[in-house]
Structures are given as structure tokens and as C-alpha cells.
Amino acid sequence: MQNKTLLPFLVFILIVVFLAIGLNLKPGEVPSPFIGKPAPKFSLETLGDKNLRITRKEMLGKVWMLNVWASWCAACRDEHSLLNKISQDGVVEILGLNYKDTRFDANKWLDQFGNPYSVIAFDENGDVGIDYGVYGVPETFVIDKNGMVRLKHIGPLTRNDISQSIIPLVKSLEKEKI
Amino acid sequence: MCRVLVLWVYFWSVAVIGQTEIVQFDNSQQQKLYQKVIKELRCLVCQNQNLADSNADLAQDLRNKSQEMIKSGKSYTEIIDYMTERYGDFVLYRPRVRPATLMLWFSPFVFLTGIIFIAVRRIRSPAPPADDRFTNEEMEKAKNLLRDKPET
Numbered sequence: 001m002q003n004k005t006l007l008p009f010l011v012f013i014l015i016v017v018f019l020a021i022g023l024n025l026k027p028g029e030v031p032s033p034f035i036g037k038p039a040p041k042f043s044l045e046t047l048g049d050k051n052l053r054i055t056r057k058e059m060l061g062k063v064w065m066l067n068v069w070a071s072w073c074a075a076c077r078d079e080h081s082l083l084n085k086i087s088q089d090g091v092v093e094i095l096g097l098n099y100k101d102t103r104f105d106a107n108k109w110l111d112q113f114g115n116p117y118s119v120i121a122f123d124e125n126g127d128v129g130i131d132y133g134v135y136g137v138p139e140t141f142v143i144d145k146n147g148m149v150r151l152k153h154i155g156p157l158t159r160n161d162i163s164q165s166i167i168p169l170v171k172s173l174e175k176e177k178i
Numbered sequence: 179m180c181r182v183l184v185l186w187v188y189f190w191s192v193a194v195i196g197q198t199e200i201v202q203f204d205n206s207q208q209q210k211l212y213q214k215v216i217k218e219l220r221c222l223v224c225q226n227q228n229l230a231d232s233n234a235d236l237a238q239d240l241r242n243k244s245q246e247m248i249k250s251g252k253s254y255t256e257i258i259d260y261m262t263e264r265y266g267d268f269v270l271y272r273p274r275v276r277p278a279t280l281m282l283w284f285s286p287f288v289f290l291t292g293i294i295f296i297a298v299r300r301i302r303s304p305a306p307p308a309d310d311r312f313t314n315e316e317m318e319k320a321k322n323l324l325r326d327k328p329e330t
Contacts, residue, residue: 030222033266040264100235126239133264135222135236 032133032152039066039143040131047098047106047120054095054121056147063173064093065166066141067117068129070101071109073137079156080113086162087116092142092170096120099129099137142166144173201245208248215244215257220269228271 034040043055067083069076087094096117098106103122123129132141135154142151151169153161203209213230219240221232229237229244240261247257258270267273275283312320 027225030268031266033263130239130243130264133266135265 028136029154030135032149034133034141034149034152037149038147039141039149040128042121042123042128042131044097044121044123044128047096047103047122054119059095059143060147061145061178062093063145063170064095064143065170066095066097066132066143068097068099068132068134068137068139070099070137071105072101073099075156076138077113079138079158080116082157082159082162083116084114086166087118091167093118097128097132097134098122099134100124100126140166142169142173145176145178203245203248211254212244212248215248215254216241218258218271219244219261220271222265222269 039056041056043053046052046054069080083094086092094117096119098120100123102124106120106122121128126134132139138156140151140153140157141149144150150173151165153165157166201209201212203212216229219229221227221229221234221237221240223234223236224232227237229241243260244257247260252260261269262274267276267279273279273282
């Protein structure tokens with residue numbers, strides 16, 4: 001008798017547990033296969049100067065952040081003031097990847113909202129974006145001194161993301177040896 | 179009836195026009211490969227559509243990429259590898275069997291086996307003998323009822 005009432009109850013609890021796990025998942029955030037792996041190579045013209053190129057190699061030896069953005073991306077505006085802030089505070093060097101944009105629009109956008117980037121790579125047709133597995137702008141990668149991807153954030157960064165994950169991670173990565 | 183027909187023709191034509199995308203390949207083999215690839219790959223923006231069905235920008239880019247790769251003679255596996263390297267297992271509708279996807283592939287069979295096991299055990303175990311004897315109380319009640327026969 002005991003068993004008969006207990007079993008459905010246990011099954012019910014099991015279903016509730018699965019439901020709770022399911023509700024807390026973020027299906028929009030696909031786990032990146034790059035974590036702990038070398039950041040894909042790239043060599044692109046900079047946004048400011050067509051004759052200059054920026055490559056992944058130049059960033060080796062420092063901790064840096066790659067921020068994928070575009071002038072047509074509304075969500076990029078949400079995080080932009082935060083990027084300005086961490087750039088001003090000297091938290092980490094931010095390299096911009098201007099994704100599927102035009103130089104004109106991108107520059108106008110930066111004039112309007114400010115430029116937190118040390119360099120901006122101009123990825124006109126989105127090829128580097130594909131190499132980095134970008135599927136929703138904005139996306140942010142934190143890359144260590146050895147050129148390994150250590151974190152990928154999809155969607156706009158929030159104040160919490162910065163204070164609770166980006167800053168502590170950058171600090172610990174700065175201490176790592178090459 | 180006529181109206182229904184008009185509507186039907188309308189929606190049908192919209193559906194057909196919506197899908198038209200002219201892709202030129204050198205041979206029908208490449209064409210087939212292309213269809214196979216874009217049906218297998220998931221669009222990451224609209225996650226329940228494959229590349230073939232999706233109108234998202236990213237889907238368009240990935241379709242172009244697949245085309246390029248097919249035209250340069252890449253095989254099905256090479257394209258799938260290329261995409262998984264960048265977007266992870268999630269980009270495939272049928273992710274590969276590897277430690278991280280074991281649960282996904284085999285948990286349904288584990289559950290099924292469990293359920294069959296329980297069901298078989300239940301069916302096989304003899305039903306407990308039904309307790310068909312009346313309690314003293316019930317007997318008493320029955321006797322009383324029989325005694326007070328309704329008058330005919």
C-alpha cells in the first residue's frame with residue numbers, strides 16, 4: 001500500500017526536478033566549442049585605416065577581450081556604455097570586431113556613442129564572425145596571454161556580468177604565466 | 179469552394195516563391211549534397227529551423243559558406259566538421275555520439291528499458307488473492323436485510 005502511493009509521488013518529484021532544470025536553461029546560449037582552445041586566427045583591415053591590418057598574433061602575450069558589434073545591432077547599444085567604462089578604467093584591452101557593417105555607419109556610430117576599442121577589425125562579410133562561431137551580435141570573448149579563449153558571452157553584457165565574471169576572470173588571467 | 183481554391187493557390191504560390199533560391203552547381207551530385215547539408219545544419223538564430231528553412235542572415239551566410247565549400251570540392255564530413263568546430267554539436271540536428279552527447283542519445287533507451295522491466299514484472303506477478311470473504315459486520319448487515327423482506 002505504502003509503495004503504491006509513494007511511487008507516483010517520486011515520479012512527480014522527478015518530473016518537477018527536470019522541469020526546474022529545463023526552465024533555468026538558456027537555450028539561446030549555445031555552449032561555445034572554443035572554450036579552452038586557441039582563438040581562431042584572423043587578419044583583417046582595421047576600421048579606421050584600410051591600409052593597416054590587425055591579426056590575432058599581435059594580441060599574444062596579453063589578456064584581451066574581443067567584442068563583436070555592429071552599428072545595426074540594437075542590443076550593442078545596451079552594453080556600449082559599460083564597455084566605455086571598463087576601457088576607461090583600464091580593466092582590459094578591448095578589440096572590436098565590426099561585423100557585417102559599413103565603414104561609414106560604423107564610424108558614425110562610434111562618434112555618437114564613444115569608442116572603447118583599442119583597435120577595430122573590419123569584418124565586412126562576416127567571415128571571421130563565422131570562424132568565431134558568432135551567431136548573435138553582440139558577443140564577447142575573453143582571451144588569455146597564450147591566445148586561448150577562456151570565456152564567451154552571448155548577448156549584451158550587463159553590469160553583473162562585468163563585475164561578477166569579466167573582471168575576476170581578467171584579474172586571474174593577468175596573473176597567469178605565458 | 180471557389181474561395182477555398184483561390185486561397186489554396188495563393189498560399190501555395192507564396193510558399194513556393196518563399197523557398198525559391200537559385201543555387202547553381204556544376205552537377206546534380208553537388209546539388210544533392212547541398213540539400214543534404216542545409217537540411218542537417220541548424221540555424222543558430224532561429225533554433226528550430228534548419229538552414230534550408232531559415233531566412234535569418236546567419237542562415238544565409240552559412241548557406242553561402244556551404245555552397246562555397248561544396249564548389250571547392252569539400253565532402254559532407256568536411257563541411258559538417260567545419261561547422262561543428264565553430265558552432266559546436268548544437269549546429270547538427272543529429273549530434274555525433276561522444277561522451278558529452280551520450281545522455282542525449284541513450285537516455286530514452288534507458289528509460290524505455292526501465293519502463294518495460296517494471297511493466298513486465300507487474301504483469302507477471304500473480305495478482306494478490308482477492309479478499310472475497312465478508313466481514314462479520316457485513317454478514318450481519320446482509321442478514322438484517324434478508325430478514326426484513328419487503329412486503330409483497
